[in-house]
Amino acid sequence: MPNPPQYALQAPTTTGPAWADWLQLCTGAALLLFMWAHMLLVASVLLGPATMNALAGLLEATGLVQLGGPCIGLLFLVHCVLTARRIPFRQLEQRAIWEHARLLKHRDTWLWLAQVASALVVLVLGVAHMWTVLADLPITAAKSAARVQRWPWTLLYLVLLPMVELHVAIGFYRLGVKWGFISSRRRPLGVKAEKLLLVVCLAIGLLTLLRFLTLSVE
Amino acid sequence: MARNLTFHIFRHNPADPASTPHMDTFVLNETAAMTLFIALNRIREEHDPGLQFDFCCRAGMCGACAMVINGRPGLACHTQTRDLPESITLLPLPFFKLVGDLSVDTGVWFRDMYQRVESWIHTTRAFDPSKREARMANATAEAIYELDRCIECGCCIAACGTARMREDFLGAAALNRVARFRLDPRDERKDADYFHLIGDDTGIFGCMGLLACEDVCPKHLPLQDQLAALRRRMAGTALKHRLPFFRNVRKARPAKA
Ligand code: HEM
Ligand code: SF4
Ligand code: SF4
Ligand code: FES
Numbered sequence: 001m002p003n004p005p006q007y008a009l010q011a012p013t014t015t016g017p018a019w020a021d022w023l024q025l026c027t028g029a030a031l032l033l034f035m036w037a038h039m040l041l042v043a044s045v046l047l048g049p050a051t052m053n054a055l056a057g058l059l060e061a062t063g064l065v066q067l068g069g070p071c072i073g074l075l076f077l078v079h080c081v082l083t084a085r086r087i088p089f090r091q092l093e094q095r096a097i098w099e100h101a102r103l104l105k106h107r108d109t110w111l112w113l114a115q116v117a118s119a120l121v122v123l124v125l126g127v128a129h130m131w132t133v134l135a136d137l138p139i140t141a142a143k144s145a146a147r148v149q150r151w152p153w154t155l156l157y158l159v160l161l162p163m164v165e166l167h168v169a170i171g172f173y174r175l176g177v178k179w180g181f182i183s184s185r186r187r188p189l190g191v192k193a194e195k196l197l198l199v200v201c202l203a204i205g206l207l208t209l210l211r212f213l214t215l216s217v218e
Numbered sequence: 219m220a221r222n223l224t225f226h227i228f229r230h231n232p233a234d235p236a237s238t239p240h241m242d243t244f245v246l247n248e249t250a251a252m253t254l255f256i257a258l259n260r261i262r263e264e265h266d267p268g269l270q271f272d273f274c275c276r277a278g279m280c281g282a283c284a285m286v287i288n289g290r291p292g293l294a295c296h297t298q299t300r301d302l303p304e305s306i307t308l309l310p311l312p313f314f315k316l317v318g319d320l321s322v323d324t325g326v327w328f329r330d331m332y333q334r335v336e337s338w339i340h341t342t343r344a345f346d347p348s349k350r351e352a353r354m355a356n357a358t359a360e361a362i363y364e365l366d367r368c369i370e371c372g373c374c375i376a377a378c379g380t381a382r383m384r385e386d387f388l389g390a391a392a393l394n395r396v397a398r399f400r401l402d403p404r405d406e407r408k409d410a411d412y413f414h415l416i417g418d419d420t421g422i423f424g425c426m427g428l429l430a431c432e433d434v435c436p437k438h439l440p441l442q443d444q445l446a447a448l449r450r451r452m453a454g455t456a457l458k459h460r461l462p463f464f465r466n467v468r469k470a471r472p473a474k475a
Contacts, residue, residue: 017423018413018456021449085419086426093383100312100382103289108429109379178427180446187429187442 020082025179027079028171034072035168039201042144043208049141049215056139069134076130080123087116108177111170118167125160145215154213161205169198221248223299225261226307227269231318241307242266254294254308255283258320270319278436281371284311285320291373293436294320311376313385324372331392335415339405354403365398365444367437374431374441386420390431390441393422397444400451409455417452425449 041059045052059065088094101109132147133139147153173194176182182190223246230239244261255276262269274280276295283294286309288302299306314322331337374390381387396416399405416422425445432442 014418015456015459017418018453021423022453022457025453088383096382097379100379103286103309104377104430105289106377106428106430106433108427108433112379112426112428174427177429177442178425178446179449180443183446184432184440184442 020085023078024082025175027075027082028175030075031072031079032168032172032175034075035164036201039204039208043204045141045144045211045215046207049145052141052144056141060138065137065139069130073130073134076126080119083119087119111173115167115170115174118163118170121159121163122167125156126164128156129160141212141215145212148209148212157209161209162202165198165201165205168201169194172197221304222246223248223257223302224305225257226305227261227320228309229269229319230316231270232316233318248299252299254285254287254297254299254306257299258294258308270317270321272317272321279369281324281369284324284371284373284376284436285309286311286376291376291434293371293373296436311372313376313381314372322372324370327372327375328370328391331388332395334388335392335395337395337399339399339402340407340411341404342406352404358401358403362398362401365394365401365439368394368439369437371436373434373436377430377434379428379430380424380426384420384424387424388416388421390425390435390445392416393425393448394439394441394444397448400448409451410459413452413455416448417455422448422452 041055042052044055056065059068088097097113101113136143148157173182173190176190177187225244225246226241227244228239229237229242231237244265246257246260246264249256253276255273258269258271258273262271271285271294272282273295274282276283278293278296281293283296284291285294286292286307287294287297288307291311294308308320310316310320311322311324314324314327317323368391370391372391375381378387378389381389393416396412399407400409400412418424422445427445429442431445432440435441
C-alpha cells in the first residue's frame, strides 16, 4: 500500500448510477402518488356517476388531464427504462435468480420477482389502457363503464388491477427499506402496511370495477 | 424420541476430472444437543472419511463452516439438528469458489473485497510510537465494534439475489465495511472518497433491497440500516457534486480533515 495513502478529496468519477437511483426513487414515488390519486378519482363513481363526471370535468376544464396524461406517460417511460436495468433479461440471470429464490424461500426475494413479473404485465396492459383513455377524451362514467363491459376489456381490467396493486404495494415497501424510511426495527410494521395497502387498494379497485360493470351505459 | 436424520449432501471434487457433482445420502441417529458440526464429523468418522467441509472455532466465531442448510445459508456449528426437519439438505455456499463437497474458498473473495473498498484506516497523520493512542468516545467505539463483529462467513453474499446475478457486486459484507470506516474518527476519508469505492452499480446502487443479507446474517449485523444510510449518503454526495457552490468549497478545502 502506498504510504502516505494516495486518496484525494476529488469529485466522484461517475455519478450516473447515483442519478439513476435518485430518478428511480422519484419516478417510483411519483407513480405511487399518481396511482393512489387515480384510484380515488375513479372510485368516485361509487358515490354516483355524476360525482365522477363532475370530477373528470373539473380536471379537464383545468387542463390537468391534457397536461397530466402525457406527463404520467413520460414518468411511466422513464421508470420502465430505469428499472429495466434490473430486470434479468439474459437466460443465465433468469436461471440464477429463479434457482436462488426457490432454494432460499425468502419472502422479500420472492416479492422482488413478483414485482418484476407484475411490471411486465402492467407495461403491456397499462399502455393499452392509457392509450384508449387518452385517445378518447373526455372521460365520462358512461364511456368508462362501456369499456369495462366490453370484452376483452373486462378481462384486461381484471388482470391489470391486481397486477398494479401488487406492484404498487411492493414498490412502496421496497422504497421504504432501500432508503431507510422503513428501518430494521420497523420492518414488521412496513410489512403490515404493505399487506394492508394491497388489500385496501384491491378492494376499492374491485368495487369500482363492479360498479362499472353494473352501470347503465346510456 | 430419537429421530433418524437423513442427510442429503452435495459431493464434488473440482480437482478430480473424474468427479461429477451429485448428492450423497447418509442416515444418522440424532443425539441430544446435536449440531451440524457434530453430525458432519460423525458422518466423516462412521460413513465417509473423504467428506470435505470446513470448521475451525465451532462456536460461531470464525465463519469457516457456512453452508446452505435446507436452502438457507447459515453456520453449521451454530445450527442444532433439533431445529431442522428429519430430512436435511446441505449444499456448499454458492457464489464462492468450490474447494470440494461443502468446502468453499471465501478467503480470496474477502481479501479482494477488502482491497476494493480499501478496508484500512486512511490517515495523513504520522505514527508516533512514543505517544499515547488518541482517545475515542466510548459510544463511537461501541458503534464501530457493532459493525466489526462480521466474521466473514459469506452468508450475506450467498443469500443476495443481486450477487447471484452479477459477480462483481460487492455485497452487504463489503458495504458494511465501508459503514464501519465512516464511523471511525481516525479515518480521514470523506463521503466523496467513499463514493469512488461504492458509488456505482457494483456497490450501493446495485443493491435492490431484497434484505436476504439482513435475514440470514448469523451474527445479526444491522445490515439493512447500514445499506439504507449508505444509499442516502452516497446519493447525497452525487447531488452535492452537482451544486456548483459546494464543488468550490470542496476544492478550496485542504486535504486534511
Ligand atoms: C403503475 C405504475 C407503476 C408504479 C406506481 C410503480 C412503482 C414502483 C416503485 C415505487 C418501485 C420501487 C422503486 C425502487 O426500488 O427504487 C418500482 C420498482 C420496479 N418497477 Fe415499477 N411502477 C409502475 C410501473 C412499472 C412498469 C410499467 C414497469 C415495467 C417495466 C415497472 C418495472 C419495475 C421494476 C422492474 C421494478 C424493480 C426495480 C428494482 O428492484 O430496482 N414498473 N415500481
Ligand atoms: S439488501 Fe442488497 S445487499 Fe442485501 S441481499 Fe438484498 S440486494 Fe443483496
Ligand atoms: S455480514 Fe454477517 S453474513 Fe455477512 S459475512 Fe459478515 S457475519 Fe457473515
Ligand atoms: S466453525 Fe467457526 S463459525 Fe462455525
